[in-house]
Amino acid sequence: MSENSFVRRELSNGLQVVMEPMGRVSSAAMGFGVLTGSRDETEKTAGISHFLEHMVFKGTARRDARQINLAFDEVGAIWNAYTEWELTAYYGWAPADQTENLIDLLSDMMRPALPAEEFETEKKVILEEIAMYLDMPASMIFDYLMTAAWGLHPLGNSVLGTMETVSGIDRNQMKEYAARRYQPANMRFVITGKVDPDQVVASLERHVGEQKVGGSGRTQETPVFAGENRVMRQEKIAREHLTLAWPAPKVGDDWEPTAQVLARILGDATNSRLFWSVIQEGLADDVSVGHFPFSDAGMIYLYASVDPDNIPTVLDKIDEAFSGLRSGVSEEELTRSKNRHATGIVASGESPMSRWGQLMEQVKADAPLLTIEQELAAIDAISTRTIGEYLERFPLEPSRSGVALGPMSEVPGLNSV
């Protein structure tokens, strides 16, 4: 396998650069993560980070929107951008001979011009995107779950915002927000694949080096799990969509690998506890459990899409699966989940793009970086005993949050009084 290791550099203006050269590939995945997202917004400007992400493609001092689009296609990149609770990321993946061109383009975009003539047109696109998600309850429900789990803490803010808040955002607000948040010290650049670290750093110095030093960072209190429950009735939805959340380790926590394996034991798509008690009983076609970490908090979440008639039974099965952990996990069950997880880790190490996404998650939280080999060693070290210790630190029983979205007006255990 690989003997990959990381190269870290910091530009003179404070931009931190993380590189992972990968031996066998001839392409490179790269991009900026701006440490800003919905948790950095106010109630009135909900959705501004995401709106800004769209506007970043709409022009800079050197390129208009058309020229940015043309440049991505000229490079032959697989590219995109995304906004989440604490990060806005822009990336491209292309043959390594295009690295210089992509760095030039992405760096330029980090200084968006926010042209007035594009602002209102793009607002319409965002409103269409919100409408699209409103038709996708399986996606929307995670926005609602975050609010239930983290309450009034800004981590519970909606990434998309609402039609009302987005409609109300004006260009001056966005200019102010971009100037404050898109600063070199508030950004990270990650590149993986066929990488020459010295060339990358030289190129970045050329393209972003003159940008002034600064960055406002984020000062917030550590989120406290709110544990609220919500039943959101919408008759036009056919299924009852159900999400639950429990407190769990943050990004980079030593207990993170245990949380990932525990999620697989409980709700992996195959051969997990909920697979046997729900899917294999034909009670629902979709139940999954995963670990969702943030830079200073984390949660284990469950999602299920269930016929309303089956909701009481499925909720019982879920409680059984989670409370069943009290009597421990068998060696065999643990080994099986570890083996599935390990194959997934190795597979992701084949792709510069997957690695880029994983590293950006660690980098955004200033968490320690692990090579594939180190990740595998951490999984290997999990034992039935350490699972027990994990559950003492992060109990999966008393406090949980839940959101139900669908035709039901009452869902057992979720109606808060």
Place this chain on the structure above:
Amino acid sequence: MLDSSNRFRRETLGNGVEVIGEGLPGSPIAAINLRVCIGARDDPPDRLGLSHVVQETLLKGAAGMDARQLLDAFDLYGVTRGTRADLETIDLRCGCLPRHVDKAVELMAKVIQEPALASDQIEVSKRLSLEELKSLEDEPQDKVGQLLWQHYLGEPLGRQTLGTAATVDAIEQEDAERYWRGGFEPRSIQIAMSGGVEWEDFREAVVGAFGDWRADESPSRPPIPEIASTPVHHENHDSEQTHITLAFPSVAREDDDFYAAQLAIAVLSGGASSRLFTEVREKRGLVYSVRASWSALKNQGHISLYAGTTVERADETLEVCLHELRKLRDTITQEELDRARKMLRGQLQTTAELSGARVRSIAGEFYLTGRTTPIGEVISRLETTPLESIRSYLDAYPMTPTTIVSLGPKPLTLPNN
């Protein structure tokens, strides 16, 4: 490094099993795709959804192992697995570390040659199909896609693989048994691998696991049925957006004009600078999602388009899409063509090193044409297809919708003709 030499190896075993391998030296993983050439097209009309149920039941017991024992056997070696049923084929997909490739192939052989198809497990799969059918109501983009094929290709080619509640309900164990006996035999098996495994090792594993397999019956697949399109269909749905789709004929994969068609589609909808993205989203802000793509069945190809927009903008969105389709032939430029080539080349080169992406591509092309084209050859064909060939392709296959289907609160107002 990517080179243009042919890295494929292929062998037809004495019993008819096709074996195809592509070594990716240094890849930490092996991806295997086993394709059975039978699918929803072959379901009896009163048992629609049978192939989906059989596919779902494959991993629920085989070779004397019950469902739990079978999945435990996969997990022992960390072999990931999944199945899917399509119109013409059923796939069993596995991933594993290269050193476990023989174990993976051995388990795949058991699943395909000796599935239990136990009646209680068939019942579970039927219940899951019914749950999936209900879930579709909350996934309008998937639902409208299925409606499009139903109305564009008609019966049987446009079948929804899940079937209907009534036909799924009617399925019995003997139906599954008969379906398996009629289609799961050596001459309808194509097993492809891409990843860090030597051809000889993979070949040996397949010969060991599949070489002695003999079938009782010879397959007799009916000839490809005719297409029976209906021009327009609307289905009412209480959604935020109107989901618009349309489709028309294109070339088959083996057609000389295949590369011309790919380039035409890339100019229309391939990248950020493509016609549809520019005109529908960037200039007018009508949608978040608009895309057109080519897809194939055996000996035929089709182009379909999707756009999602709020109700009051649906007619305009359709009109702009139709206008772009209509004018492509006479307005496509050399500059656009050159950019489309660069874009496709870059994207082909980056994904060329990923075993999962490669094996799906190889398996797909081999099923359609009986051969596999090295990426170097694909790139050179794209680069040598002149503008004139694209125009003559568009003369032969004009972008005129055969069928327009919408899902939403209100039917579309269709332009005259």
